[in-house]
Amino acid sequence: MALTEERPLLELTAGDDEVRQPLGSFRRPTSTTGWRSWITTVDHKRIGILYGATALTFFAIGGLEALLIRAQLAQPNGQVLSPERYNQAFTMHGTTMVFLVIMPMLAAFANYLIPLQIGARDVAFPRLNALSFWIFLFGGLFLYSGAVLDQIADNGWFNYAPNSGVLYSPGHGIDFWTLGLQIAGIASLLGAVNLIVTCINMRAPGMTLMRMPIFTWMALVAQFLLLFAIPVITVALFLLMFDRLFGGNFFVVQKGADPLMWQHLFWIFGHPEVYILVLPAFGIVSEVIPVFARKPLFGYPFMVFSGIAIGFMGWGVWAHHMFASGAGPVTVAAFSLSTMFIAVPTGVKIFNWIGTLWGGKLQFTTAMCFAIALVSQFTIGGLSGVTHSISPSDWQQTDTYYIVAHFHYVLFGGSVFGIFAGFYFWWPKVFGRCLDEKIGKIHFFTWLIGFNLTFGPMHVLGLQGQPRRTATYADGMGWNLMNLLSSIGAFTIGVGFLIFIFNVVKSRNNVVTDPDPWDARTLEWATSSPPPAHNFDISPTVSSLDEWWHRKYELGDDHKLHRREHPESFTAATPPENIHLPSPSYWPLIIAAGLPFIGWGLIYSYWLAGFGGLLTFVGIYGLVLEPSVDPDAGHHGHADTHDTHEPEPAAVVAGAAEAEEDADQ
Amino acid sequence: MTDTIVHAPIPDQSEGHHTSTGLSNEKLAMWAFLGSECLLFGGLISVFLIYRNKPVGVGPKVSQIYDIPFTSVSSFVLLMSSLTMVLALAGIQRGDHRRARIWILTTAALGATFVAGQVYEFTSFVREGLGYTTNLQSSAFYTLTGFHGVHVTIGIIMLLSLYTLSLRGNLPTEKAETVEIVGLYWHFVDVVWILIFTVVYLIHP
Amino acid sequence: MAIAAHEETVHGSGHAHPSDLQYVYVALFLGVVTGAEIVLGYRHPNALIIGSLLTLMVIKFATVALWFMHLRFDSLLFRRFFLTGILLAAGVYIAIMMTAFQFFGNDTTSVPLNKIPPPARITR
Numbered sequence: 001m002a003l004t005e006e007r008p009l010l011e012l013t014a015g016d017d018e019v020r021q022p023l024g025s026f027r028r029p030t031s032t033t034g035w036r037s038w039i040t041t042v043d044h045k046r047i048g049i050l051y052g053a054t055a056l057t058f059f060a061i062g063g064l065e066a067l068l069i070r071a072q073l074a075q076p077n078g079q080v081l082s083p084e085r086y087n088q089a090f091t092m093h094g095t096t097m098v099f100l101v102i103m104p105m106l107a108a109f110a111n112y113l114i115p116l117q118i119g120a121r122d123v124a125f126p127r128l129n130a131l132s133f134w135i136f137l138f139g140g141l142f143l144y145s146g147a148v149l150d151q152i153a154d155n156g157w158f159n160y161a162p163n164s165g166v167l168y169s170p171g172h173g174i175d176f177w178t179l180g181l182q183i184a185g186i187a188s189l190l191g192a193v194n195l196i197v198t199c200i201n202m203r204a205p206g207m208t209l210m211r212m213p214i215f216t217w218m219a220l221v222a223q224f225l226l227l228f229a230i231p232v233i234t235v236a237l238f239l240l241m242f243d244r245l246f247g248g249n250f251f252v253v254q255k256g257a258d259p260l261m262w263q264h265l266f267w268i269f270g271h272p273e274v275y276i277l278v279l280p281a282f283g284i285v286s287e288v289i290p291v292f293a294r295k296p297l298f299g300y301p302f303m304v305f306s307g308i309a310i311g312f313m314g315w316g317v318w319a320h321h322m323f324a325s326g327a328g329p330v331t332v333a334a335f336s337l338s339t340m341f342i343a344v345p346t347g348v349k350i351f352n353w354i355g356t357l358w359g360g361k362l363q364f365t366t367a368m369c370f371a372i373a374l375v376s377q378f379t380i381g382g383l384s385g386v387t388h389s390i391s392p393s394d395w396q397q398t399d400t401y402y403i404v405a406h407f408h409y410v411l412f413g414g415s416v417f418g419i420f421a422g423f424y425f426w427w428p429k430v431f432g433r434c435l436d437e438k439i440g441k442i443h444f445f446t447w448l449i450g451f452n453l454t455f456g457p458m459h460v461l462g463l464q465g466q467p468r469r470t471a472t473y474a475d476g477m478g479w480n481l482m483n484l485l486s487s488i489g490a491f492t493i494g495v496g497f498l499i500f501i502f503n504v505v506k507s508r509n510n511v512v513t514d515p516d517p518w519d520a521r522t523l524e525w526a527t528s529s530p531p532p533a534h535n536f537d538i539s540p541t542v543s544s545l546d547e548w549w550h551r552k553y554e555l556g557d558d559h560k561l562h563r564r565e566h567p568e569s570f571t572a573a574t575p576p577e578n579i580h581l582p583s584p585s586y587w588p589l590i591i592a593a594g595l596p597f598i599g600w601g602l603i604y605s606y607w608l609a610g611f612g613g614l615l616t617f618v619g620i621y622g623l624v625l626e627p628s629v630d631p632d633a634g635h636h637g638h639a640d641t642h643d644t645h646e647p648e649p650a651a652v653v654a655g656a657a658e659a660e661e662d663a664d665q
Numbered sequence: 666m667t668d669t670i671v672h673a674p675i676p677d678q679s680e681g682h683h684t685s686t687g688l689s690n691e692k693l694a695m696w697a698f699l700g701s702e703c704l705l706f707g708g709l710i711s712v713f714l715i716y717r718n719k720p721v722g723v724g725p726k727v728s729q730i731y732d733i734p735f736t737s738v739s740s741f742v743l744l745m746s747s748l749t750m751v752l753a754l755a756g757i758q759r760g761d762h763r764r765a766r767i768w769i770l771t772t773a774a775l776g777a778t779f780v781a782g783q784v785y786e787f788t789s790f791v792r793e794g795l796g797y798t799t800n801l802q803s804s805a806f807y808t809l810t811g812f813h814g815v816h817v818t819i820g821i822i823m824l825l826s827l828y829t830l831s832l833r834g835n836l837p838t839e840k841a842e843t844v845e846i847v848g849l850y851w852h853f854v855d856v857v858w859i860l861i862f863t864v865v866y867l868i869h870p
Numbered sequence: 871m872a873i874a875a876h877e878e879t880v881h882g883s884g885h886a887h888p889s890d891l892q893y894v895y896v897a898l899f900l901g902v903v904t905g906a907e908i909v910l911g912y913r914h915p916n917a918l919i920i921g922s923l924l925t926l927m928v929i930k931f932a933t934v935a936l937w938f939m940h941l942r943f944d945s946l947l948f949r950r951f952f953l954t955g956i957l958l959a960a961g962v963y964i965a966i967m968m969t970a971f972q973f974f975g976n977d978t979t980s981v982p983l984n985k986i987p988p989p990a991r992i993t994r
């Protein structure tokens with residue numbers, strides 16, 4: 001077909017005018033501004049922003065739940081929450097933070113940055129990417145929809161059997177939990193497939209795997225972990241769902257079921273999951289530290305391979321969560337050993353960060369502060385992890401606040417600090433606005449102090465024997481002071497979050513014109529801020545690791561680095577005309593919207609499930625049959641920017657009916 | 666580098682596969698997905714294997730009511746559907762669309778026969794007193810084989826969609842890869858049954 | 871996993887796919903193996919029989935994957951994706967089965983239902 005352009009892409013941006021879609025039924029959305037453009041977008045950058053905004057909202061919700069917990073525990077015999085409400089609070093807090101905050105937040109970074117960092121126009125399957133986001137969103141909403149009916153899960157984020165069975169948890173709270181996480185799991189799985197294919201197949205010419213930016217690498221490893229770990233928890237959730245809804249016996253001990261079955265399945269997923277939560281954050285700080293140390297990352301190949309090693313070893317340690325479950329001496333010994341070993345590649349990373357900092361000209365921007373905080377605080381968490389890899393010592397620690405201290409040092413001190421380093425670092429790229437550095441510093445120190453005040457004392461409390469997951473404690477145990485400090489710390493963190501939000505609001509007036517304000521190293525800084533829909537005006541070619549840095553600096557005759565006058569960036573004076581991006585679509589939203597109905601239907605009435613199933617089914621056909629590039633939208637011809645070549649979606653949507661999208665041929 | 670002009674597509678990007686590895690995105694995605702499915706079916710199979718060795722409180726053991734000759738035949742039917750699937754692909758790659766359509770339809774029919782066999786098996790098991798909720802083994806058995814049956818059914822739907830597309834002329838030889846990808850899924854479902862047939866039906870203590 | 875996919879790509883329509891007749895032979899082979907499996911399945915299951923059945927299963931699995939799924943002819947990368955899934959699944963699930971079948975510890979599985987001791991400790 002003709003490759004001629006009737007309208008340049010960039011001028012397509014006007015209004016909400018609709019173009020008829022050749023397959024009927026729906027008018028194809030074309031708007032690129034306004035709310036409609038957001039719900040139909042297939043642009044990886046917008047999808048990244050959507051993920052981020054959603055995750056921040058859930059962060060606020062999960063944070064409020066945490067404050068409830070700490071309010072209850074601030075004093076002995078707390079009366080803020082009933083024991084039932086307390087159980088719901090810590091369950092929803094953990095579930096929210098893991099599945100609805102850190103995972104999507106890292107998905108936000110991965111979606112936004114991977115295509116930019118590897119010099120692609122978009123991910124491999126842009127419409128599938130939109131589908132992942134909507135499914136995640138509806139999964140999260142579904143998980144919380146039970147709250148409207150006062151059906152809230154109360155069995156912890158690990159949801160141990162047999163307590164999760166109908167006998168001990170007769171309400172529907174656990175049902176909302178199982179179904180909601182299954183829905184969110186679909187999103188993660190689709191996202192993982194999409195990003196894996198993107199990293200492998202969409203790299204710009206010259207971008208070999210060992211030139212891939214370290215964030216992209218760590219995110220890629222995390223996607224592989226998701227790819228293989230999600231099905232394991234899906235099995236567990238699926239079986240639990242069948243137990244609860246259809247009278248299965250998988251976790252019913254009275255019928256002879258093995259209560260450890262759930263624990264095994266959950267933790268086989270669970271331990272890779274903790275690396276899913278932390279590896280991309282490692283990637284973020286590995287980008288931030290070199291930029292502000294004015295040095296290349298120390299030992300890039302070691303960073304890559306230790307990440308891969310962690311990914312593999314993460315599969316062989318799960319039973320360290322089950323030391324006290326009676327799994328047998330050989331199991332305990334074997335997993336104790338493997339757990340000690342996994343600290344080695346983690347240590348490699350710590351030393352590489354220190355090596356990068358060593359002798360650098362350090363610039364303590366807020367992003368850098370958060371990054372350094374990750375290195376130090378995560379190390380504390382890693383060390384307490386090693387203390388409970390020793391099973392006799394773990395028998396003392398398990399189910400106490402010592403464990404709570406451990407995983408908050410790795411998850412808050414690791415993942416969350418990493419994520420906020422990323423926020424301060426990439427904010428100018430994403431929004432063309434800078435977060436204020438002064439307020440940022442205040443935010444940082446509030447958090448650093450609040451964080452240590454909250455979770456530091458928990459080490460002591462744990463070793464003194466305060467059990468976790470327990471609604472209150474008696475006076476006179478010697479726990480009062482530490483608990484009070486911890487609660488004060490928690491509210492300090494809350495204040496810090498408000499400071500951050502204030503900073504975000506204020507950043508609206510803080511326009512940055514320099515697309516590369518930090519003098520950074522990777523490709524995303526070589527295009528404008530915010531990047532155009534097609535990412536790069538000029539298709540990038542790559543000849544080294546830290547390509548953008550090498551374009552900016554050259555080694556002079558005096559053996560000193562000199563900045564080139566006009567480094568070759570990828571922006572052009574006149575916007576390009578020949579770039580075809582996939583057109584927006586309603587279908588991802590429609591497919592995703594069916595899923596919560598299936599969930600509600602399974603719990604309350606099969607009619608609803610039928611309706612939801614129909615919606616999803618029709619949506620899948622709609623998506624598959626719809627040409628990815630709207631033939632009427634002024635982009636004639638097949639997508640000649642292959643980067644946005646759209647899938648035969650059935651390749652990934654197993655449930656999808658296979659079909660063709662070339663209705664215009 | 667600046668002279669990589671906007672309009673000049675990067676070499677070999679305009680036709681065929683034009684990815685970093687030269688592999689098709691869709692096929693790579695399908696293989697990634699199949700890798701993931703291994704852990705899904707692996708989980709269900711091992712849950713069944715563990716629970717099969719537990720004593721049953723009520724009802725028969727699954728292994729007491731297997732109808733091995735019947736299952737052997739339906740396993741054979743599914744196995745042969747892999748042959749017809751691959752013949753369909755060879756047909757479309759050759760440009761022999763009529764033949765390809767016949768084989769696609771045959772594959773779907775063989776799959777449907779298998780699913781029908783499974784429905785029959787389930788009903789006869791229920792008649793023998795083994796319901797879904799009867800005991801540990803029965804839950805595990807029905808979940809595993811039913812889950813596989815659902816996979817086959819989805820495969821049939823995809824095959825029928827392919828058939829319709831081909832009839833309408835929307836499945837030209839250049840799009841043979843679509844058939845290949847559906848084929849991958851279909852063969853995967855078949856190899857899973859190869860595992861299930863042996864470890865669930867043939868080997869039982 | 872994904873490393874160096876470049877060099878190993880054996881891709882394109884250039885390479886020879888098997889002919890239809892070859893596919894039929896492969897299917898015949900699969901049929902014969904299935905026949906052998908069924909015969910073996912009727913024997914009393916001792917270690918040898920079980921071992922042979924498992925071997926035949928792996929042979930069938932590999933045959934379908936290599937021929938019908940074209941792994942013999944296609945990129946190594948595909949093979950690696952699939953193998954990673956298979957090996958991870960085999961690794962973790964065999965480990966569970968070993969703990970559950972009590973290769974690793976004291977046996978609770980063969981305790982009759984009515985003799986299951988009450989839980990030693992109530993967690994919550």
Ligand code: HEM
Binds near residue numbers: 346
């Ligand atoms: C140096 C590496 C690490 C080691 C050796 C380690 C070890 C352990 C062990 C043995 C436990 C079980 C304690 C018990 O329940 O008795 C545990 C719990 C936990 N770890 Fe780690 N860990 C490490 C890193 C991480 C990382 C990086 C994360 C997350 C980003 C993490 C998150 C968790 C969580 C969430 C739990 C508690 C799960 C629960 O019971 O709810 N750990 N860790």
Ligand SMILES: [Cu+2]
Binds near residue numbers: 274320321
């Ligand atoms: Cu762990």
